[in-house]
Amino acid sequence: MILGILKEPQDESRVAFLPEAVKTLLSWKVSVWVEKDAGSKAFASDELYQSIGAEIHNRNEVISQSDLLIGIQPISEVEISSMKPRAVLMGQLNALYNPELTKYLIENNRTAFSMELVPRTTRAQAMDVLSSMATVTGYKAVLMAADLLPRFFPMFMTAAGSITPSRVLILGAGVAGLQAIATARRLGASVFAFDVRQAAKEEVLSLGAKFVDVEGAKEDKSAGGYAVEQNEEFLQRQKDTIHEHASKADVIITTAQIPGRKAPLLVEERTVKVMKPGSVIIDLAASSGGNCALSQPDKTVEINGVRIVGVGNLAAKMPQDASKMYGKNYLNFLKLIIKDGNINLNFEDDIVQGTCVCHDGKPVSSRIQI
Structure with missing residues (x-):
């Protein structure tokens, strides 16, 4: 053969x-x-x-x-x-x-x-290319954000004064999200993470991040660990909560996707407009519709000083x-x-x-x- x-x-x-x-x-x-x-x-x-x-x-x-x-x-x-x-x-x-x-x-x-x-x-875990590549993507996304951000990730105590740590918001705590959390924490950032799955909360906390909780999410055990579509009432509460946290964030990394469907919209245009100039959004779901309303696949756009990177095949950056x-x-x-x-x-x-x-x-x- x-x-x-x-x-x-x-x-x-x-x-x-x-x-x-x-x-x-x-x-x-x-x-x-x-x-x-x-x-x-x-x-x-x-x-x-x-x-x-x-x-x-x-x-x-x-x-x-x-x-x-x-x-x-x-x-x-x-x-x-x-x-x-x-x-x-x-x-x-x-x-x-x-x-x-x-x-x-x-x-x-x-x-x-x-x-x-x-x-x-469990038996198929060792064959799961999506999880493997998500590990690469989550890691690389944080490095990309750190490179673009015009300030340090960690806290510094210097003769010129103290530098406060950057605030990083991770949306989606699947494999890519958890790797992004771990990498951002290793770089010394203050990390917050959101996921509709309550099962993700313990993993987020174990990595030293704070969990952003929105009550009332619908879950489905048959979804294989993926998020599922939510009702309109929950989606509005979710967007309002993300809007509040995003306004304080230096970096947002979005990872939320639903197999076979358009990626859920998590970061609205109004949210981008209240973010600090110099902030960075890395949208890992850009190729399937984007978690950010203003992201474009494989392009970087700047809105009011906020850079939005629509990531495509980020795993290819670490061949x-x-x-x-x-x-x-x-x-x-x-x-x-x-x-x-x-x-x-x-x-x-x-x-x-x-x-x-x-x-x-x-x-x-x-x-x-x-």
Whole structure:
């Protein structure tokens, strides 16, 4: 069996597998073909892949000859059509946000796995690419904010007087939010955090932040740890509370997203207008609609001296460790579908079933609605 590793688009620095992960694949009696320069932006040369036994080929060869084709970003319909008839495609295909591609895969009898669909269960934790990349994103967002902020994060006692710590407000205490809290605390900031899930309160407090409480949130245990949509009465109380805290904040980092839906609006235009000049908003949900009313995907805008950064693929800013984590998630998942050097799809396994977009012309994951 040939496992192909693709080079990502121009704006993506990560690679699905670094050479250290390819070593493991080779030990599974799998031939590994790597697209030329696939790992170059993650500082993994073609020579390094070749030195451990992988083969370097051009893109057309990798796509047309692989039995299992793996990347991170989706590939085009034209490239999918050039794959082997029974080949398996795997990546972060954004199956819930990209219905056209999902429909194409189903109509063309392709077998595809989309890693953002990995169930949020204890057993699947080691395969959860969203959590891994959220860790990178939460960390990097704080460093970005610290770089843009025109003042220190920590408190300083100097001969020139005392400097008070910056006040950081984190909206959303999932994986990205908790990593942002931990990083901001390590940098010495005074940190406040909000989440609609009461279960997040204990984690926020354990990291040394203060929890911003808004009573009356609706929760759903079946949501896999994600927030769920709230009623209008709660949303207004939430916006008023955030407005009050935001007016005192030096930095706001927003991380709240709902799978398959537009990101909830948390920071209104009126809120931005009362923030202090020099303040910074990092919106990690900008690509799915934005938590801030004024954010724009992959752009920085300035309103009344407040800089609003609409973050896209922030994990690509740390390609080495992000690729390492991604590859480990992939390896843990591939253990479920590679047996004796061949693909063996067991749809009785809840993780395999839950992650599979389609097989034999039919949707497989219960989350795929076509």
